[in-house]
Amino acid sequence: MSLRLRAAVTVGRAARALSRATGRGGGNVVGGHLALAIEPRALELLARGHPSVVVSGTNGKTTTTRMLLRAAELLGPAVCNTDGANLPRGLVSVLMDRDLDPRARLVAEVDERWVPSVIGDCRPGLVVLLNLSRDQLDRMEEVRTTAARWRDGLSASAAASTVVVANADDPIVAAAVPEDRTVVWVGAGLRWRDDAAACPWCASRIAWDDSWRCSGCGRARPALDWWLEGDELAGRDGTRTRLTPAVPGRHNLANAAMAVAAAVRLGVATDAAAAAVATVEEVAGRYQAAWGPGHGGRVYLAKNPAGWTETLDVLDEERRPVVLAFNANGPDGRDPSWLYDVAFERLAGRRVTVTGERAADLAVRLRYAGVDHDVIVPLAAALERGRAQDADVVASYTAFGQVRKALARA
């Protein structure tokens, strides 16, 4: 280890420890950030010798990463980044751990925009691409720009031997995969199709039925290696494996399918991978029981229209009262116009409490959706109401962190 890298790791570890000791957080962001400030090549240098997998996409990457980690652990030591620290600094923090096994496989959740950079540094054996849809439009790129960026990253020499596991049901993802790569195509489904109306290759209209095909250039969904039939994962080899994710919803079945397909490619047996994936019950507080054991209400993170649509599907199963916590800070997206892309009409008839820094925006949306609701801006008071109702809680990104903290205090 070079002197510079050693200094970077020492300072990074110290900052992380200080952050944790003072209760400021996990310290992964500040620790990794400082290490990279001292040695900009820290990720590349620390990743050497560690086989790695990159997981990215707009929705489901944290859950899928955790599922894949559990399956990868069957093959040997494996580590992953947590707390949504999905930029290079978060990965550096994982790799500078004092007790990191030198052979550990890195299962990396990576922010959509950072995929090429992380591929360059980590030279992953496997890249898992879930989906691309609108998110934080005031600061993220348009989805086609991100797809082009992925394509560039996967075309680079660092990815020469990389295998791609990709959701074939998302045309934008399909367009992000260079033709000369080895690809495991998974028919994981695509609930939200509003960002894939125009063909990513030729901008003609895409025709949808169970599959998709461009009406202009004729490109269509690639032949599937794996696909979902109900809750069974079917393989091209004729195998069928029941998936029983402990986390709810159709989208988590899709996440499980992607994780199992990736794990099998790493060398895990299909049944064993499915069993490992099913052990993930809660991911960084997502889906956790809101009010403790014996109560049914859960906490959901919903960041964007696709995520909200999936969450509303899950909320429909038990039709509990709901507390909706809504912010519009940087990580939430500062333009909440997309609330009108979500069919909040589906909440009509339920007891709905609106809270959060931008409760007023959501209240207007609900008014126009014909959903009666109460606005209780102080989060603690809104959660008190939710507890009394055994409600489900849905929160936007930064509101989710606030909800978790408030529930931990309660």
Add this chain to the structure above:
Amino acid sequence: MPDSAVRIALLAPDLLGTYGDAGNAIVLERRLAWRGIGAEVVPVATGTSVPESCDLYLLGGGEDAQQTLALTELAAGGGLTRAAERGAVVLAVCAGYQILGRRFPGVGGADTAGLDLLDVESVRTGAHRAVGELLAEPIASSLGGVELGTLTGFENHGARTRLGPEARPLAAVSVGIGNGFERLEGAVQGRIVATYLHGPALARNPALADLLLRWVVGPLRELDVAEVERLRGERISSARARTRRGRRWPRGA
């Protein structure tokens, strides 16, 4: 007042719906329904021709590739152009605004001819993308003397838009960038209103919604929607406070 339900065409929602602008149709439909007037939202998906007979036409924002495809589809058949020429009301937002003009930067910035319903042209000036809260004071003389309250919304666009002599400015920018020329925002030409305001525009600016509706159905009673007034108060004071703390977004070109 039309003897049947007001028909609101939501054009290419699958292409020009990136920024929640389909919400404008919801707002118009509800504000009529709350006054006992029937309305029907007619989504005009790409690949189907634009009906000429609707009362109101809505276009929203979208990414470059979608914008260009939407232009192709909206130009085909000429339904929108004929409807606009007979005086139908049109609200166009962001990419939709640019499409209605004489030209705009399309895929990869390529100079692209628009539908030519508005005397405006949108160009890349090299200025950075305009992203953030936008406040603008409506110009009553552009709106037949009608006074609207402060317009509030969120803008997110790369190009800047210059008005020709036939288009009138919708509003004067107080916070944000808007058109990016002469501190103006939006355009009005006949019964076509175009703006960079997302939010969606009509959710945050009910007076603008009602102006469009009055152009279609005549006099309407006022509505007082407490949630909307609260949101407007919050957004307007927040945007002004930000300006006082220091201008976040530099002036446009």
